[in-house]
Amino acid sequence: MAILERITRNIDNRFWDPGSEAFPVKNRYTAGMAGQRFFKEIKENGKIFGSKCQSCKITYVPARIYCERCFERLEEWVDVGTEGTIYSFTVVYKTKSGKPKESPSIIVAVKIADGLLIHRLNGCSVEDIQIGMPVKAEFKPKAERRGGIEDIKYFKPL
Amino acid sequence: MSKRVAIVGIGYSGFRTTSADLSYREMIFEAATKCYEDAGGIHPQSIDSFVASAEDFMEGISIADEYVPDQLGAVLKPVQTIAGDSIQGLASAVMQIKTGQQSIVATSAFSKVSNLSHYEHVAAYATDPAYIRPLNEHPYFIAGLEMNRYLYETGTTREQCATVVVKNKYNALANPSAVYGAKITIDDVIGGPLLSAPLGVLDVSGHLDGAIVLLLASEDKARELNDKPIWIKGIGWATDTPNLDSRIEGLGTAVYAKLAAEKAYAMAGITTPGNEIDFAEVDDTFSYKELQHLEALRLCGPGEAGKLLELGCFAATGDLPVNVSGGSLGVGYLHEANGLQRVLELVLQLRGEAGKRQLSGVETGLAFAWRGVPTATGAAVILSNRP
Numbered sequence: 001m002a003i004l005e006r007i008t009r010n011i012d013n014r015f016w017d018p019g020s021e022a023f024p025v026k027n028r029y030t031a032g033m034a035g036q037r038f039f040k041e042i043k044e045n046g047k048i049f050g051s052k053c054q055s056c057k058i059t060y061v062p063a064r065i066y067c068e069r070c071f072e073r074l075e076e077w078v079d080v081g082t083e084g085t086i087y088s089f090t091v092v093y094k095t096k097s098g099k100p101k102e103s104p105s106i107i108v109a110v111k112i113a114d115g116l117l118i119h120r121l122n123g124c125s126v127e128d129i130q131i132g133m134p135v136k137a138e139f140k141p142k143a144e145r146r147g148g149i150e151d152i153k154y155f156k157p158l
Numbered sequence: 159m160s161k162r163v164a165i166v167g168i169g170y171s172g173f174r175t176t177s178a179d180l181s182y183r184e185m186i187f188e189a190a191t192k193c194y195e196d197a198g199g200i201h202p203q204s205i206d207s208f209v210a211s212a213e214d215f216m217e218g219i220s221i222a223d224e225y226v227p228d229q230l231g232a233v234l235k236p237v238q239t240i241a242g243d244s245i246q247g248l249a250s251a252v253m254q255i256k257t258g259q260q261s262i263v264a265t266s267a268f269s270k271v272s273n274l275s276h277y278e279h280v281a282a283y284a285t286d287p288a289y290i291r292p293l294n295e296h297p298y299f300i301a302g303l304e305m306n307r308y309l310y311e312t313g314t315t316r317e318q319c320a321t322v323v324v325k326n327k328y329n330a331l332a333n334p335s336a337v338y339g340a341k342i343t344i345d346d347v348i349g350g351p352l353l354s355a356p357l358g359v360l361d362v363s364g365h366l367d368g369a370i371v372l373l374l375a376s377e378d379k380a381r382e383l384n385d386k387p388i389w390i391k392g393i394g395w396a397t398d399t400p401n402l403d404s405r406i407e408g409l410g411t412a413v414y415a416k417l418a419a420e421k422a423y424a425m426a427g428i429t430t431p432g433n434e435i436d437f438a439e440v441d442d443t444f445s446y447k448e449l450q451h452l453e454a455l456r457l458c459g460p461g462e463a464g465k466l467l468e469l470g471c472f473a474a475t476g477d478l479p480v481n482v483s484g485g486s487l488g489v490g491y492l493h494e495a496n497g498l499q500r501v502l503e504l505v506l507q508l509r510g511e512a513g514k515r516q517l518s519g520v521e522t523g524l525a526f527a528w529r530g531v532p533t534a535t536g537a538a539v540i541l542s543n544r545p
Binding site (some may be wrong): 018031093095114118119148 | 288
């Protein structure tokens, strides 16, 4: 058992590039019962909803239909408002392909009730951002909303 | 169920940034050949069962199970594939022996990430399609959020994170298998380009190709195969919530590490890990992760890791050497094979075969692996050269 011969020159190495034919599969991801209603509230009413677990005393944001801790059904939907506080933030300098961005984006984890909404921050310079800072969701105009997380344009300081 | 299990063979191949000459199956074949030779020249026909750790997409393939058996000599044998870190695969192998189902089990892991043009797209595809993916960001923004929160909660400094990079890259200089070894300064790390601030490019471990195969045996077989069996004292794994929106505790604290380690400590009968563990190989995918993990593993108190690092406690010459191999920052990032790379270092140290970086008088070591962004899964194993 051993490899007795070796390729010793790069020009001899062969590889297979499946190119654009590699993965012609398109797939869908359904938002589900909770996601559908959560995004509908954003799209139609500009409201952010959580769902409350009575036994764990936790309000999930975004809303869900079951509690990940006690596994109970969550039936109480709560309008949690459109404001929260910065739980953490980061300044992203590279694109997904690893290239430098023309201007870095600020990504924030916004604590609303007991959940974290992950989104962009705008209207604030990097030096002024602080954990604990209050922020508010800025929605797209109603006509441009499509029923997704991008219906929120960004968060901005209060 | 009280059967003891030992590692009786180790083999590895690659540990290079690119490896166009061998297919990944040939790399595993090479590692397996070395491993079986290390275990007294055992033929794979005498091995009862095989466990491979592999994840889809990473090698330009899907349903990795179909690609497993031949390179291990496992055709026509019981084979199991674990889509997780290789310490989770190791746990499965240990259980197969502990139940008495099998006596000799091989476990493998590999990375051939150089086959991918954009690994980040694969990692980004693992984030939530409805809530996270539409932001279309580099997936390491999650590490940036974690790092900032960890620094905020513990008072750990940016400089202390950079010190992890300096230490591990320096340790790697004494490891012939480590390709990212370097003598750099804290200023080099902090002054370097930023990725997802405060996380800089040098805070991130670089990708590596490699394959690792280990052979495990029950106590009665172990000494026949190797006169230096290394005993598995405890093993555990755990997952925090996969939902970023629920990581209120998990953004700043490595909850999964705490839970995984407590399982492993309980199995090993360890109550004060700081006193009972002689050295550790701990996930350092990102600089801050090493410190966050050391605290979660109770190898120091909460918020203490940065200060102890500055005092030299985690250096190769310190009270508790951490990542003397160089860790992922120094050796390179082997994806699902990271866990076995850390286990490999423990075995070499506990056998006294670690060459220039050999620690003196070590009996018990801990390896801890995290599955990387965007996961919250970790696995811990405790090894000893005493049964």
